[in-house]
Amino acid sequence: MTETKIFAARKIVTMDANQPEATHVAVRDGRILAVGAHADVSGWTDAAVDDRFADKVLMPGFVEGHCHLMAGGMWRFLYVGFQDRVDPDGKHWQGVGTIEAVLDRMKTADAELPEDEPLVAWGFDPIFLMDRRPDKRDFDTVSATRPIAVMHSNFHLMTVNSAALKLANYTADLDVDGIARDADGEPNGELQEVAAMFPVMRRLGIDFRALGRSPAGVTAFGQVCKRAGVTTAADLINDLPDEDVDELLRITARDDYPIRLASMLNAMTQTAVETGERALALQERSTDKLILGGVKIVTDGSIQGFTARLRWPGYYNGASNGIWNVAPEQLNGIVAELLSKGVPMHIHVNGDEAIAVAIDAVEAGLRRHAAPDHRTVLQHCQMADRAQFEKMKALGLCVNLFANHIFYFGDQHAALTIGPDRARRMDACRTALDLGVPMTIHSDAPVTPLGPLTTAWAAVNRLTASGRVLGEAERISVPEALHAITLGAAYSLHMDDRVGSVEVGKFADFTVLDDDPLGVDAGALRDIPVWGTVLGGDVHPV
Amino acid sequence: MPQATAPLPLTVISGYLGAGKTTLVNHLLRHAAGRRLMVLVNDFGDLPIDADLIEREDGDMLTLANGCVCCSMGGDFYNALVDVLDMPERPDHLVIEASGVARPARIANIARAEPDLALDGVVTLVDAENVAAQLADDLVADSVTDQIAAADLLLVSKADLVSPHDLAALKDRLNAINPAPPVMTCISGAVPVDAVLGGIAPSQDAKPSPPHDHEHEEAYARWSHETSAPFDSDKLQQALTAFPDTVLRVKGIVFVTGRHGPLAIHRVGRRITIADAPSSTDRTSRLVAIGHRSGFDPALLTRLVDGALATPGPQRPDSTQDKPPS
Numbered sequence: 001m002t003e004t005k006i007f008a009a010r011k012i013v014t015m016d017a018n019q020p021e022a023t024h025v026a027v028r029d030g031r032i033l034a035v036g037a038h039a040d041v042s043g044w045t046d047a048a049v050d051d052r053f054a055d056k057v058l059m060p061g062f063v064e065g066h067c068h069l070m071a072g073g074m075w076r077f078l079y080v081g082f083q084d085r086v087d088p089d090g091k092h093w094q095g096v097g098t099i100e101a102v103l104d105r106m107k108t109a110d111a112e113l114p115e116d117e118p119l120v121a122w123g124f125d126p127i128f129l130m131d132r133r134p135d136k137r138d139f140d141t142v143s144a145t146r147p148i149a150v151m152h153s154n155f156h157l158m159t160v161n162s163a164a165l166k167l168a169n170y171t172a173d174l175d176v177d178g179i180a181r182d183a184d185g186e187p188n189g190e191l192q193e194v195a196a197m198f199p200v201m202r203r204l205g206i207d208f209r210a211l212g213r214s215p216a217g218v219t220a221f222g223q224v225c226k227r228a229g230v231t232t233a234a235d236l237i238n239d240l241p242d243e244d245v246d247e248l249l250r251i252t253a254r255d256d257y258p259i260r261l262a263s264m265l266n267a268m269t270q271t272a273v274e275t276g277e278r279a280l281a282l283q284e285r286s287t288d289k290l291i292l293g294g295v296k297i298v299t300d301g302s303i304q305g306f307t308a309r310l311r312w313p314g315y316y317n318g319a320s321n322g323i324w325n326v327a328p329e330q331l332n333g334i335v336a337e338l339l340s341k342g343v344p345m346h347i348h349v350n351g352d353e354a355i356a357v358a359i360d361a362v363e364a365g366l367r368r369h370a371a372p373d374h375r376t377v378l379q380h381c382q383m384a385d386r387a388q389f390e391k392m393k394a395l396g397l398c399v400n401l402f403a404n405h406i407f408y409f410g411d412q413h414a415a416l417t418i419g420p421d422r423a424r425r426m427d428a429c430r431t432a433l434d435l436g437v438p439m440t441i442h443s444d445a446p447v448t449p450l451g452p453l454t455t456a457w458a459a460v461n462r463l464t465a466s467g468r469v470l471g472e473a474e475r476i477s478v479p480e481a482l483h484a485i486t487l488g489a490a491y492s493l494h495m496d497d498r499v500g501s502v503e504v505g506k507f508a509d510f511t512v513l514d515d516d517p518l519g520v521d522a523g524a525l526r527d528i529p530v531w532g533t534v535l536g537g538d539v540h541p542v
Numbered sequence: 543m544p545q546a547t548a549p550l551p552l553t554v555i556s557g558y559l560g561a562g563k564t565t566l567v568n569h570l571l572r573h574a575a576g577r578r579l580m581v582l583v584n585d586f587g588d589l590p591i592d593a594d595l596i597e598r599e600d601g602d603m604l605t606l607a608n609g610c611v612c613c614s615m616g617g618d619f620y621n622a623l624v625d626v627l628d629m630p631e632r633p634d635h636l637v638i639e640a641s642g643v644a645r646p647a648r649i650a651n652i653a654r655a656e657p658d659l660a661l662d663g664v665v666t667l668v669d670a671e672n673v674a675a676q677l678a679d680d681l682v683a684d685s686v687t688d689q690i691a692a693a694d695l696l697l698v699s700k701a702d703l704v705s706p707h708d709l710a711a712l713k714d715r716l717n718a719i720n721p722a723p724p725v726m727t728c729i730s731g732a733v734p735v736d737a738v739l740g741g742i743a744p745s746q747d748a749k750p751s752p753p754h755d756h757e758h759e760e761a762y763a764r765w766s767h768e769t770s771a772p773f774d775s776d777k778l779q780q781a782l783t784a785f786p787d788t789v790l791r792v793k794g795i796v797f798v799t800g801r802h803g804p805l806a807i808h809r810v811g812r813r814i815t816i817a818d819a820p821s822s823t824d825r826t827s828r829l830v831a832i833g834h835r836s837g838f839d840p841a842l843l844t845r846l847v848d849g850a851l852a853t854p855g856p857q858r859p860d861s862t863q864d865k866p867p868s
């Protein structure tokens with residue numbers, strides 16, 4: 001049965017240069033039948049005009065090009081971050097700005113939790129709680145008996161209470177890197193990096209991968225996306241065993257599942273040949289709502305964790321260089337193999353040395369194999385300089401810049417990790433666009449909150465959390481930022497033929513906004529409320 | 543969930559690409575001699591275990607005829623480790639074959655932090671032929687240096703491919719990076735298993751090490767020692783520290799004055815650990831060591847530990863022997 005609808009809106013921002021603005025869009029079989037003025041669409045159908053969006057602004061459904069499924073499952077734990085966030089159920093969680101507010105929120109949660117469950121919180125950011133760094137004694141006031149673990153926003157640290165330290169047998173005489181100590185030499189509750197966190201996480205059953213794999217987590221992820229106006233999201237690493245693929249197919253096929261999910265195969269668990277074959281086999285299982293076939297390769301770590309690979313002169317605070325997750329020579333082999341098979345690649349690179357190695361790998365691979373329209377995406381790519389963008393352009397690489405970092409970690413980057421000058425040219429959106437490198441921007445949720453309008457705001461304004469502008473020269477315009485979170489991201493996912501603009505033939509995926517992003521002040525971009533989304537013509541209010 | 547059993551010994555095998563980690567792992571699996579080893583491979587690629595060893599294959603887990611198991615970490619270190627620790631029947635010894643660029647100290651640190659794991663040692667393989675080039679490559683030099691620096695034992699592979707002069711120079715270079723560990727050489731991963739894996743303390747029936755029918759055994763010597771007199775714990779630690787560098791590993795179950803239960807002692811390279819051992823009715827202390835044959839002086843080792851008895855004296859050891867290579 002063919003159903004045709006016409007939506008009328010105050011304004012439709014199409015991202016189609018042939019017709020940048022419209023007021024009506026006709027939808028048939030989940031796809032855009034016609035777009036323009038009423039007269040442009042009424043010739044196709046005598047369907048009544050649905051004018052529920054008469055005072056709303058429609059945009060092409062936002063595309064988040066780099067986030068993680070666990071952004072949904074994280075909400076099983078208590079949010080204690082500095083910034084406001086909205087949970088999958090639509091509850092608005094106000095940011096907590098003082099230690100007292102953090103503890104109050106935790107005490108409330110403690111009172112409601114069954115006795116034998118640990119209290120796990122996430123999103124904690126002590127650098128914003130200026131007066132002092134909380135430790136176990138603070139969390140002991142929440143409970144002296146229940147184990148408590150508070151994961152910091154960067155996921156590299158956690159602070160636990162005395163009950164949790166006891167559970168892991170942590171005592172003063174234990175000689176382990178990463179167990180922070182107080183003046184008396186006793187563990188103070190702060191645990192740094194995996195080794196120190198492992199025993200506590202294991203005993204408290206904190207399993208991040210499971211958060212992204214469970215049906216409840218995948219469902220919650222869809223809700224988080226919808227509330228941010230996202231209709232297509234890329235889950236940027238997944239082992240994708242058959243049973244998980246079956247489950248993802250089942251969940252995404254539901255009419256009430258509000259997004260198209262692109263899930264990237266982890267290329268780090270098998271040989272390059274096997275990865276390529278697996279990716280091609282997965283591609284065959286793709287549907288309109290589950291898009292498979294791309295792969296993710298992780299080269300270095302993170303800048304704020306001092307694990308990114310930097311070229312000379314290295315880290316501003318003198319920290320030693322970061323780590324490789326894959327040896328450069330192994331990367332060459334993987335990239336060449338996947339280019340030869342036409343498998344789309346997303347390569348995690350943060351530091352400029354990792355970027356150089358990835359560019360070299362692609363260049364060497366392209367000399368061996370013609371790989372037309374490969375669109376290999378350098379993910380994060382935060383420290384790329386102009387010469388590296390020139391190479392990217394010449395080699396047909398795309399870039400997905402981590403614009404949210406400017407706001408969330410920009411102050412830290414200038415003061416601590418890479419110093420003021422390189423921090424000013426981090427996530428160089430302007431340079432990418434000027435040199436013609438296909439560009440999009442991302443949140444890496446749950447590392448930073450999912451919200452393309454916020455990410456666009458970050459790229460446009462380049463304000464840090466302390467309120468200063470970091471790298472004015474790399475700012476982009478609002479229309480450029482809106483392109484980045486729609487067509488730009490769609491292009492990086494090889495999906496610009498289906499999503500990213502309001503054009504005839506594409507999926508009828510829209511973001512419904514209360515206001516016009518082209519009409520508000522650039523500083524207010526992130527404040528525009530998301531009313532909901534439309535996916536394949538079906539309306540999903542938040 | 544954590545269990546109330548003895549901690550699982552963990553040996554980390556590190557080394558850059560091509561250093562021979564997989565060859566060594568195959569050698570260990572082939573000569574496990576009754577120990578149920580579990581090998582976790584933290585590198586992407588095949589699990590290149592010799593086909594004749596494999597009994598069963600399901601998914602990314604290989605079960606060997608001798609009870610050992612080998613599986614891929616699937617890129618997820620955390621879950622792989624949790625799974626091993628939660629196994630209903632834990633293996634006797636866990637071996638992690640780290641990736642070619644992994645920092646073994648980070649992995650070892652987990653074993654220090656986790657009460658259900660006991661760090662047995664970090665063994666770093668060094669490719670005699672290519673390590674100079676690796677150390678000259680800015681992209682990987684720091685990873686390779688880190689691996690060498692974190693080692694309790696250094697194992698130089700492909701030793702047959704370089705001249706004795708170059709080999710000596712290489713050993714100097716390695717010890718300049720990390721002065722502590724003894725340096726062993728090997729060809730095709732052939733080294734005594736009990737030097738690489740300290741693991742299991744000597745049992746009460748003091749069974750000698752399983753026979754090794756390899757010529758490489760001739761390069762190594764063993765020492766074992768028993769006494770019913772209790773040690774002084776501080777003095778014993780000093781004695782172990784004084785063992786010469788020709789000694790690769792020492793392990794033992796010992797009784798000391800002032801404690802009822804036995805202690806498990808363990809020295810790999812220059813690192814000594816002492817921990818509680820399961821109690822036993824027999825109050826005999828037992829120690830064993832393995833080392834390079836050249837310069838190995840069993841009488842010296844006996845003298846050193848005898849000097850660590852709570853009431854030292856010209857006491858005849860119950861038994862001391864340098865076992866001939868079999």
Ligand SMILES: [Zn+2]
Pocket residue numbers: 066067068236444
């Ligand atoms: Zn990510």
